[in-house]
Amino acid sequence: MxxxxxxxxxxxxxxxxxxxxxxxxxxxxxxxxxxxxxxxxxxxxxxxxxxxxxxxxxxxxxxxxxxxxxxxxxxxxxxxxxxxxxxxxxxxxxxxxxxxxxxxxxxxxxxxxGHDGGIVIVGTGSCAIGRVAGREVRFGGYGFPISDEGSGAYLGLRALRHALRAHDGRETGSALTRELMARFHDDPMAVVGWMDAATATDYATFAPLVVRQADQGDAVARHVVQNAAEHVNDLVRALLSAGAPRVSLIGGLATVLSAWLAPDVRRRLSPTxxxxxxxxxxxxxxxxx
CATH class of the missing domain: 3.30.420.40 (ATPase, nucleotide binding domain)
Structure with a gap:
């Protein structure tokens, strides 16, 4: 045949x-x-x-x-x-x-x-997965909000937390926190009402705003993005420690976050x-x- x-x-x-x-x-x-x-x-x-x-x-x-x-x-x-x-x-x-x-x-x-290696996926969610000597290894990816650190949903959640604290006067606000609260008409209870039905995808819709503000030098946004990048650093290092010979960063936020990664991590990343x-x-x- x-x-x-x-x-x-x-x-x-x-x-x-x-x-x-x-x-x-x-x-x-x-x-x-x-x-x-x-x-x-x-x-x-x-x-x-x-x-x-x-x-x-x-x-x-x-x-x-x-x-x-x-x-x-x-x-x-x-x-x-x-x-x-x-x-x-x-x-x-x-x-x-x-x-x-x-x-x-x-x-x-x-x-x-088709060979051994690992990937860190950073999009709406996040996880690290790899194959080492024919064996599957996995880190994170247990679902938002208990996991998926460094993801778009994680960026949105962290940014909203800062916005609410700034609204209360418990921390210094910024252009990011003001813009977020403006989307809810400066009403924290509107945030609560939105939260009751919000999914990971809903939280991730705020990620482009966070990234844009970080690029413009907003201190809160830069803190949020750097924190997310540190979690991605950890996932990459976990794959390397597990023996992955190559590690690639993929997903909708891969290009954005790669610039925020630690120098040693960036050096170890491989193209897909x-x-x-x-x-x-x-x-x-x-x-x-």
């Missing part, structure tokens, strides 16, 4: 991407679909994965007779939820082989060309070599250099 082909799928919380390649890395087809995170249910996750995969296979001109040639690797957001991995692995599939892991792990594999789908292809067994 032909040579082996490799399918990589990045099943994220906002969308799902699939790419089909041959053993040499030539792209044969690509596909996208809606969210594949398991919080939407295992069945919905699998449908999104199969929809994106189907589009990639169709673009490559493969009908179902050839799907047995395909070895698939899939990273799924929320695969650690109770029963999620078992549910996905129980799904009947047409592939020659199928392997699952987390979306973070395929991002890690992609960042290091590929995307999360490339990591899923490595998981599928596509040969790596």
């Amino acid at each position: 032909g040579d082996a082909l490799y399918l990589g799928v990045d099943g994220g919380g906002t969308g799902c991407r699939a790419r089909l390649e041959d053993a040499a890395g030539a792209v044969l087809g690509q596909g996208i679909s809606g969210p594949a995170a398991t919080r939407f249910g295992v069945e919905a996750s699998w449908r999104a994965i199969q929809t994106a995969a189907g589009h990639a296979l169709k673009e490559a001109g493969l009908d179902e007779r050839h799907w047995g040639r395909v070895h698939a690797g899939v990273g799924v957001a929320g695969i650690g939820r109770p029963g999620a991995r078992a549910g996905l692995e129980a799904m009947p599939h047409p592939y020659g082989s199928l392997a699952f892991t987390s979306d973070a792990m395929i991002a890690c594999l992609g960042a290091h060309g 070599l590929g995307d999360a789908v490339a990591g899923a292809l490595a998981l599928a067994g596509r040969p790596v250099g």
